[in-house]
Every structure is written in C-alpha cells, then in structure tokens.
Amino acid sequence: MTPEGQELLRRGGQALGLDLTPHEEQFARLLELLRAGNERLNLTALKQEKDIVLKHFVDSLTCLRGGHLDGELRTLDLGTGAGFPALPLAIVRPQLHLTPLDSIRKKIEFVRSAAQALGLMQVTPLVGRAETLGRDPAHRECYDRVVARAVAALPVLAELALPLLKVGGRFVAQKGPITPEELEAGQKAAREVGGQLTEVDPFTLPLSGDARTLVVLEKIRHTPAAYPRREGVPTHQPLFWKAK
C-alpha cells in the first residue's frame, strides 16, 4: 500500500473512532490479494487503491457504529461478495466468529484463501443461499448477528436475515440513502418474520461524504415456519414491496 493509501486508512479509521495502525500490514496484504484476485476473477468494480481503501475497507467498518458488533458474537455476513464487510471486520474484531456467505463459489473461494493468507482463523466462509440456510437447522436461528452490505432492499433483507438470527439477535444492514417507503416496508416485513426495526442511523462515509444508513432490526420472536420462502422468491416477490 502506498503512503497515501496508509494515510487514508488511518484517517478513515480515526473518523470512526478506530486506531487502524496496528492492522496496516493486514490491510495492505488484503489490498494486494484483492488486486491479484480481481485480475483472475473480476471480484470488484473498484480498482484504484484509494477507492478500495475508502469504499471497501473503511466503508465496511462503518457497521461498527453503535456497538452492535462488540463481543464474542456468532456473526453471518449475508452476500459477502469478495469479503465485505467480513474481512475488514475479522481484522479489527478478532473476537467475532464470522461466517461470510455468498451464493457464488468463486467469491467464497477468494474469501477463504484471503482469510487463510491473513491468518484470520475465526472466519468460516460458506457457499450457499440465505433462503436455504434459513431453513437448515444447522443455521436457522443460530446467529447472534447478521450483517449485509449493499445486497438488497430492506424488505428482502428482512426475510433473508431474520430467520438466521436467534431471538434477541440483531441484523445490521449497511445501506446507502434509504427512502421512508423502503423503511416502512422493511418494518412491516421485519414484523412478519419475527423482528422489529430498532435503529435508523444516517451518516456520511468519512472523507468522501457519501450518504450511508445503518439500519438495525432486532429479532423479538421465532420466525414463522413459512419463512424464508423458497430460493429467489424473497427477491422476486418481496414482502410489502415491489420487485426491482
């Protein structure tokens, strides 16, 4: 990583109240791995160092706002892609037990090899669909936390994430700006699958000023057996919402 990249990482971390200097080497290695992986696998649209540092590394860490991920928590990253937010989280929060999940095998193979190269022993990547896991007793209602960054509209996410949470667990969704209509539909969908909306935290991404929103849903009762519906249905017929 160039000195400019290091400076950006440091300042982005500071803006989030995090000292990232002890982790600079791991982030530099992750940057190298992503770039090498991108050449073979086309993992992410962001290619410039400053974009990767700010829009992947620092942006991923914004889900630490509010302290929802403090502690030894079994945490699933739904739709992790090339490992975001899971890999930056694993670097700065080694006490989290992280399961990055994605339906695309080549992405999870990248996450697995990156986690190994970075010595992140507490990361257990998984290929699969959230709908299938949500019906599998080995995963249904087994997680303390679910996180998701840039995956789907809130009503879709509610149906995919809440079945995976224990009662009392929390889903932290990392989103861009969100409309009142999406929030309202998300709130209704959350209620339908056993949750409630507990926090909406609008903020700007440090240094870039891009609008972001952290939305937190809490699981307050068991999810009815009908949810999640079969693969693809939550996305194509979202609860209380229009399909994209």
Ligand SMILES: C[S@@+](CC[C@H](N)C(=O)[O-])C[C@H]1O[C@@H](n2cnc3c(N)ncnc32)[C@H](O)[C@@H]1O
């Ligand atoms: C736009 S990408 C975001 C990736 C990553 N979270 C990030 O912020 O860079 C969305 C990812 O979610 C995955 N995905 C979408 N729906 C899914 C589902 N139902 N189960 C598992 N993965 C899913 C896709 O394969 C894709 O890799």
